Amino acid sequence: MSALAYDGAAMLGRQLRRVRNNPALVVLVQTMPITMLLFFGYVFGSALAMPGEEYRTFLVPGLLVATAANGIMTGMFQAAQDTHRGVMDRFRTLPVSRAAVPLGQALADLVVSAVGTVPFLLAGLAVGWRIEGPAVRAVAALGLLLLFRFACTWIGIFLGLLTRNEEMAGQLGSATFMLPLLSNAYIPTDDLPDWLRTLAEWNPLSAVTTALRDLFGNSSAPEGAAWPVAHPVAGSLAWCGVLIVVFVPLALRGYARGGR
Amino acid sequence: MTTTYAVLSEGLEKRFGDVRAVNGLDLAVAEGTVCGVLGPNGAGKTTAVRLLTTLLRPDAGSARVAGHDLVREAPAVRRAIAVTGQYASVDGDLTGRENLRLCARLHRVGNAAARADELLDRFGLSEAAGRLASTYSGGMRRRLDLAASLVRRPEVLFLDEPTTGLDPVSRTTIWDAVHELTARGTTVLLTTQYLEEADRLADTIALVDRGRVAHTGSPSELKALIGTYAEVIVADTNVMIKAAAVLDRLTGAEPAFHHERRAVGAVTTDPTLTLPRLVRELDAAGVPLLDASLKPPTLDDVFLRLTDTGAERAA
Numbered sequence: 001m002s003a004l005a006y007d008g009a010a011m012l013g014r015q016l017r018r019v020r021n022n023p024a025l026v027v028l029v030q031t032m033p034i035t036m037l038l039f040f041g042y043v044f045g046s047a048l049a050m051p052g053e054e055y056r057t058f059l060v061p062g063l064l065v066a067t068a069a070n071g072i073m074t075g076m077f078q079a080a081q082d083t084h085r086g087v088m089d090r091f092r093t094l095p096v097s098r099a100a101v102p103l104g105q106a107l108a109d110l111v112v113s114a115v116g117t118v119p120f121l122l123a124g125l126a127v128g129w130r131i132e133g134p135a136v137r138a139v140a141a142l143g144l145l146l147l148f149r150f151a152c153t154w155i156g157i158f159l160g161l162l163t164r165n166e167e168m169a170g171q172l173g174s175a176t177f178m179l180p181l182l183s184n185a186y187i188p189t190d191d192l193p194d195w196l197r198t199l200a201e202w203n204p205l206s207a208v209t210t211a212l213r214d215l216f217g218n219s220s221a222p223e224g225a226a227w228p229v230a231h232p233v234a235g236s237l238a239w240c241g242v243l244i245v246v247f248v249p250l251a252l253r254g255y256a257r258g259g260r
Numbered sequence: 261m262t263t264t265y266a267v268l269s270e271g272l273e274k275r276f277g278d279v280r281a282v283n284g285l286d287l288a289v290a291e292g293t294v295c296g297v298l299g300p301n302g303a304g305k306t307t308a309v310r311l312l313t314t315l316l317r318p319d320a321g322s323a324r325v326a327g328h329d330l331v332r333e334a335p336a337v338r339r340a341i342a343v344t345g346q347y348a349s350v351d352g353d354l355t356g357r358e359n360l361r362l363c364a365r366l367h368r369v370g371n372a373a374a375r376a377d378e379l380l381d382r383f384g385l386s387e388a389a390g391r392l393a394s395t396y397s398g399g400m401r402r403r404l405d406l407a408a409s410l411v412r413r414p415e416v417l418f419l420d421e422p423t424t425g426l427d428p429v430s431r432t433t434i435w436d437a438v439h440e441l442t443a444r445g446t447t448v449l450l451t452t453q454y455l456e457e458a459d460r461l462a463d464t465i466a467l468v469d470r471g472r473v474a475h476t477g478s479p480s481e482l483k484a485l486i487g488t489y490a491e492v493i494v495a496d497t498n499v500m501i502k503a504a505a506v507l508d509r510l511t512g513a514e515p516a517f518h519h520e521r522r523a524v525g526a527v528t529t530d531p532t533l534t535l536p537r538l539v540r541e542l543d544a545a546g547v548p549l550l551d552a553s554l555k556p557p558t559l560d561d562v563f564l565r566l567t568d569t570g571a572e573r574a575a
Binding site for chain 1: 313314315316335338339341342343345349350351352353354355358362363365366367392408
């Protein structure tokens with residue numbers, strides 16, 4: 001166990017050093033959600049039935065969660081890149097704890113995304129979003145957000161180890177942009193046709209988004225929502241638990257197996 | 261004294277779908293020696309290395325590396341070995357120094373920073389130490405990769421085509437490092453397509469063809485199997501027949517004529533046939549000589565003669 005902690009810390013250090021060596025990429029990734037907040041908030045916000053400021057308040061938690069779901073993309077790209085370039089093979093031939101390499105990657109991703117949340121929240125405040133509940137609940141919201149990010153990153157690591165190919169991972173990764181489109185992250189699901197509403201509300205992003213809106217005190221779950229959205233905090237925790245229980249072992253096995 | 265084998269495999273097999281990449285590989289590398297695994301592209305060299313370094317699980321057969329069972333004691337194998345692959349597996353997003361420090365830390369080397377600097381110096385990378393490895397030339401990356409394998413002296417070092425596509429300076433650096441390591445007791449298994457490389461570095465050569473070892477022996481043993489090519493060039497075409505008769509008597513092989521060069525040659529496996537003797541015999545027979553030579557076979561000849569693939573290619 002102490003070997004895992006030591007190796008995991010070394011791998012975490014590696015990932016953070018890579019980020020430091022490549023700051024342009026980080027800045028690009030972090031400005032993306034802010035750009036989307038401005039575009040969606042003012043373009044869609046002017047066209048929707050919901051008043052602009054209300055829509056932007058609605059949008060901030062949604063974009064936080066959509067950004068967290070990008071952990072699938074970054075996790076996948078990174079793991080595929082390391083495999084493709086032979087870096088994973090080097091680690092596999094070293095006396096390193098089997099879990100240390102993916103764990104280091106997931107933790108580094110968590111650190112980077114936690115830091116990246118700060119400028120986004122400031123941008124949110126600038127466009128009129130507010131924390132309208134107690135601070136404890138807001139902190140819980142951020143904790144839940146990071147837990148969701150962590151779960152998504154493991155899905156990505158698993159997929160990246162499976163595809164073993166940078167380009168394919170890049171292509172597949174862009175498909176994660178679709179996930180928030182079929183959820184309540186950008187639009188309310190109340191007015192959707194029943195079947196589509198059910199589908200969207202069983203999307204894990206919907207539960208987490210609703211939980212954030214609830215914990216920030218922005219709005220509560222809509223009437224007649226599916227169970228994970230009607231009980232957003234429990235629903236989010238359940239989703240994160242399921243994803244972690246399924247994808248962490250799969251990713252670890254994928255790493256240990258390596259070249260099939 | 262019995263020989264201890266650093267690498268010992270029996271009937272190792274690995275299939276990818278219908279392809280038997282490694283098909284019953286028997287390999288024995290004595291401790292402290294360099295074994296050159298020689299074969300063409302697709303012979304199964306890289307798969308063999310990936311099996312022996314725990315990167316792949318064999319479908320059949322068994323192997324011990326540094327005394328540990330490859331499958332059941334994989335962590336112990338990993339502690340004893342180091343691998344430098346055909347594709348440099350250093351992290352391009354880290355600097356040269358960061359790469360080495362990370363490996364040193366993972367190997368639990370006491371003073372990781374000092375060890376990294378020592379290796380950077382040893383492999384001529386001190387000036388580039390602070391640059392990202394992605395900006396390195398192919399030769400620099402390969403040297404960094406080898407340095408990463410040496411943060412702690414391995415018991416067995418695997419080099420998969422370590423100098424393929426390298427400039428002469430990088431190649432020499434890598435060859436020197438191999439010599440230095442074996443002098444300190446490390447066993448080296450290297451795969452190569454370069455006959456010259458196997459000839460220079462290897463104590464034994466395993467000729468691999470279609471996933472199995474077709475022949476093993478020292479470079480000179482393998483060459484002895486093929487024989488030496490004795491060739492004389494005479495001053496006048498009229499004496500070629502006379503020269504051929506002498507060569508026939510000395511070698512027992514049927515001489516070949518190259519009229520345009522006025523050359524006659526024959527293959528010999530007789531170790532007592534030296535150049536002075538060849539010259540003396542021809543002189544005694546009254547053959548006016550312009551030139552005479554005994555050419556040892558190249559490993560190319562060895563390969564063409566001793567493997568199925570070579571035989572097919574020659575046919």
